[in-house]
Amino acid sequence: xxxxxxxxxxxxxxxxxxxxxxxxxxxxxxxxxxxxxxxxxxxxxxxxxxxxxxxxxxxxxxxxxxxxxxxxxxxxxxxxxxxxxxxxxxxxxxxxxxxxxxxxxxxxxxxxxxxxxxxxxxxxxxxxxxxxxxxxxxxxxxxxxxxxxxxxxxxxxxxxxxxxxxxxxxxxxxxxxxxxxxxxxxxxxxxxxxxxxxxxxxxxxxxxxxxxxxxxxxxxxxxxxxxxxxxxxxxxxxxxxxxxxxxxxxxxxxxxxxxxxxxxxxxxxxxxxxxxxxxxxxxxxxxxxxxxxxxxxxxxxxxxxxxxxxxxxxxxxxxxxxxxxxxxxxxxxxxxxxxxxxxxxxxxxxxxxxxxxxxxxxxxxxxxxxxxxxxxxxxxxx
Amino acid sequence: xxxxxxxxxxxxxxxxxxxxxxxxxxxxxxxxxxxxxxxxxxxxxxxxxxxxxxxxxxxxxxxxxxxxxxxxxxxxxxxxxxxxxxxxxxxxxxxxxxxxxxxxxxxxxxxxxxxxxxxxxxxxxxxxxxxxxxxxxxxxxxxxxxxxxxxxxxxxxxxxxxxxxxxxxxxxxxxxxxxxxxxxxxxxxxxxxxxxxxxxxxxxxxxxxxxxxxxxxxxxxxxxxxxxxxxxxxxxxxxxxxxxxxxxxxxxxxxxxxxxxxxxxxxxxxxxxxxxxxxxxxxxxxxxxxxxxxxxxxxxxxxxxxxxxxxxxxxxxxxxxxxxxxxxxxxxxxxxxxxxxxxxxxxxxxxxxxxxxxxxxxxxxxxxxxxxxxxxxxxxxx
Numbered sequence: 217x218x219x220x221x222x223x224x225x226x227x228x229x230x231x232x233x234x235x236x237x238x239x240x241x242x243x244x245x246x247x248x249x250x251x252x253x254x255x256x257x258x259x260x261x262x263x264x265x266x267x268x269x270x271x272x273x274x275x276x277x278x279x280x281x282x283x284x285x286x287x288x289x290x291x292x293x294x295x296x297x298x299x300x301x302x303x304x305x306x307x308x309x310x311x312x313x314x315x316x317x318x319x320x321x322x323x324x325x326x327x328x329x330x331x332x333x334x335x336x337x338x339x340x341x342x343x344x345x346x347x348x349x350x351x352x353x354x355x356x357x358x359x360x361x362x363x364x365x366x367x368x369x370x371x372x373x374x375x376x377x378x379x380x381x382x383x384x385x386x387x388x389x390x391x392x393x394x395x396x397x398x399x400x401x402x403x404x405x406x407x408x409x410x411x412x413x414x415x416x417x418x419x420x421x422x423x424x425x426x427x428x429x430x431x432x433x434x435x436x437x438x439x440x441x442x443x444x445x446x447x448x449x450x451x452x453x454x455x456x457x458x459x460x461x462x463x464x465x466x467x468x469x470x471x472x473x474x475x476x477x478x479x480x481x482x483x484x485x486x487x488x489x490x491x492x493x494x495x496x497x498x499x500x501x502x503x504x505x506x507x508x509x510x511x512x513x514x515x516x517x518x519x520x521x522x523x524x525x526x527x528x529x530x531x532x533x534x535x536x537x538x539x540x541x542x543x544x545x546x547x548x549x550x551x552x553x554x555x556x557x558x559x560x561x562x563x564x565x566x567x568x569x570x571x572x573x574x575x576x577x578x579x580x581x582x583x584x585x586x587x588x589x590x591x592x593x594x595x596x597x598x
Numbered sequence: 599x600x601x602x603x604x605x606x607x608x609x610x611x612x613x614x615x616x617x618x619x620x621x622x623x624x625x626x627x628x629x630x631x632x633x634x635x636x637x638x639x640x641x642x643x644x645x646x647x648x649x650x651x652x653x654x655x656x657x658x659x660x661x662x663x664x665x666x667x668x669x670x671x672x673x674x675x676x677x678x679x680x681x682x683x684x685x686x687x688x689x690x691x692x693x694x695x696x697x698x699x700x701x702x703x704x705x706x707x708x709x710x711x712x713x714x715x716x717x718x719x720x721x722x723x724x725x726x727x728x729x730x731x732x733x734x735x736x737x738x739x740x741x742x743x744x745x746x747x748x749x750x751x752x753x754x755x756x757x758x759x760x761x762x763x764x765x766x767x768x769x770x771x772x773x774x775x776x777x778x779x780x781x782x783x784x785x786x787x788x789x790x791x792x793x794x795x796x797x798x799x800x801x802x803x804x805x806x807x808x809x810x811x812x813x814x815x816x817x818x819x820x821x822x823x824x825x826x827x828x829x830x831x832x833x834x835x836x837x838x839x840x841x842x843x844x845x846x847x848x849x850x851x852x853x854x855x856x857x858x859x860x861x862x863x864x865x866x867x868x869x870x871x872x873x874x875x876x877x878x879x880x881x882x883x884x885x886x887x888x889x890x891x892x893x894x895x896x897x898x899x900x901x902x903x904x905x906x907x908x909x910x911x912x913x914x915x916x917x918x919x920x921x922x923x924x925x926x927x928x929x930x931x932x933x934x935x936x937x938x939x940x941x942x943x944x945x946x947x948x949x950x951x952x953x954x955x956x957x958x959x960x961x962x963x964x965x966x967x968x969x970x971x972x973x974x975x976x977x978x979x980x
Contacts, residue, residue: 269651275725276680279837279970289856291835293686296676298658304675308690314697317599347656453673455661474671588661
């Protein structure tokens with residue numbers, strides 16, 4: 217596949233933005249990315265979004281945002297794969313540029329959640345699960361993750377307190393990210409004493425939703441000579457059963473494992489070569505499962521990595537370096553683009569106080585549903 | 599761009615299918631297409647669908663359908679661009695195969711509409727329009743098209759009765775299509791006396807919604823030697839303003855014109871070379887505008903083509919040869935794939951009683967929203 221470069225990035229802070237609409241958020245991020253890339257309008261627009269139909273009474277985000285950004289008569293479409301919508305849109309754009317059909321693409325991930333009643337958001341999030349086997353039973357998305365976490369704790373003997381360091385690390389890093397939803401550290405006591413949402417998941421295990429948009433520009437040639445060039449060394453997307461009950465194991469993300477293996481093979485690298493890993497810590501249990509599935513440790517062992525400090529930005533396996541989903545925030549369909557944008561910043565060497573040391577390879581893993589649609593990307597600087 | 603072949607097709611009849619769910623319909627069409635192509639599981643799955651979030655409480659159709667079809671650990675995603683979701687999914691799959699990343703893709707267009715209250719369907723369809731400028735004003739999708747039709751009649755002096763032959767032709771062709779929703783001809787009187795829905799659009803100007811799924815298999819090499827090979831000679835997608843009020847002209851589909859021009863240039867052909875044109879006759883006014891925008895006649899002249907019989911399957915510009923949206927039916931997100939499937943049948947020479955004579959080039963034009971997202975494909979047989 218032809219080389220495709222990430223030539224520009226743009227983002228809005230993740231917040232409750234009562235004064236900005238979906239198209240305003242997406243437009244802000246998109247224009248910032250185009251400006252950062254130093255190009256005018258791109259050849260095509262790809263939009264990652266999950267729940268605009270229910271939360272914003274709006275579909276057609278391709279045409280809507282092309283119109284809002286001020287260009288017409290170019291291809292524009294909307295890609296959805298629940299919480300991995302952002303990276304799926306990125307991947308579709310990647311293929312289009314790699315095919316030679318277009319030479320540049322703007323990819324915007326956007327989610328506008330706080331204008332809808334919270335009951336509607338909970339119901340919307342549940343459309344990522346199986347409507348027949350899960351949604352109809354009244355299982356919310358948090359509840360599905362709680363079932364997975366309970367099973368994991370049972371199988372490996374971990375206690376709730378053993379998950380604290382995933383959240384503490386994310387919040388510690390978010391202090392330095394002006395785009396993070398929660399720019400403050402949390403104490404171990406705060407984690408332990410947080411209110412229970414759905415046992416064993418408490419408030420500090422869960423990422424906050426929010427409003428946000430992130431954008432990247434993909435090009436077939438680098439557009440700027442004043443910083444390192446970052447390109448996509450591997451792109452791998454895989455599904456598993458949509459319902460948890462049909463999986464061989466509830467406590468292991470098999471599609472994530474296979475997706476990561478394929479990505480490592482494509483890029484010709486191993487886990488030890490990855491200088492930064494933006495994982496999908498929607499819940500602390502997903503942080504653990506993602507590290508294990510990606511091959512950074514054996515199944516059941518991820519809490520050790522967190523407890524020993526190995527996931528800190530200045531240690532072996534830097535994760536959530538800008539706060540991750542837990543503290544930067546999780547505007548669902550935008551998250552996959554925030555991840556890619558953050559790894560790009562790291563590989564450029566422009567990540568600020570949480571800059572990692574090794575900037576050759578970075579990796580993202582974006583999880584749709586409860587592990588049913590996984591997209592892994594490895595980026596490389598040159 | 600590398601050649602990409604349409605190697606297999608599959609479809610369900612468009613009906614009110616109270617006994618089949620979205621995934622059953624999609625699965626049926628998908629397996630038929632894989633079987634027709636003579637391949638096992640494809641390298642990736644692309645799903646075109648508009649309104650499953652609201653009509654079926656289900657997103658994640660990529661993972662859902664990969665799971666239902668029985669394969670995992672492959673890429674699968676959902677593409678949406680309102681009524682052109684099917685062709686947008688097709689185009690995303692086309693790019694992925696052309697990029698070399700995959701060698702085969704299954705593309706399924708599916709919409710399951712009859713299990714939801716009709717008020718909800720009307721509301722869902724309106725998400726294709728601009729939420730701020732159109733949806734909030736209470737304008738339904740039929741009303742938007744009625745505004746366009748009224749303007750067109752005012753500008754060019756046509757009367758309602760002048761649109762009859764678009765619908766008569768579609769129904770006459772659908773008689774021979776076992777997958778059509780209405781397999782019966784209608785009389786001119788039936789057209790003229792049909793109940794008014796939204797003046798000047800009456801029941802016989804409007805296409806019926808329905809449940810349906812259509813699927814095609816794309817491959818980088820032909821898979822069967824026992825019939826002609828059909829490949830994608832041009833793919834062009836373009837947007838216009840999402841709201842009608844912001845367009846230069848309400849009565850001309852500028853994005854459709856530009857999209858068709860680009861497609862003709864890509865394929866190196868002209869309108870006169872096209873042996874069959876599956877247009878987007880969601881309403882009779884859209885049939886007229888599509889013919890004009892695609893260059894088959896001058897603006898304001900399309901009703902002449904219909905009145906003179908030139909759009910019949912055995913005449914100059916065969917359209918709606920299997921019934922079109924008007925009589926085959928318009929399961930929204932599936933329509934774009936039905937169109938591609940029908941042109942493929944024509945180019946194979948396997949279209950039955952409404953087989954066209956010239957089978958070198960066929961064209962589809964799929965319209966998202968009220969002309970805001972247009973995808974044109976030209977297929978070629980060899």
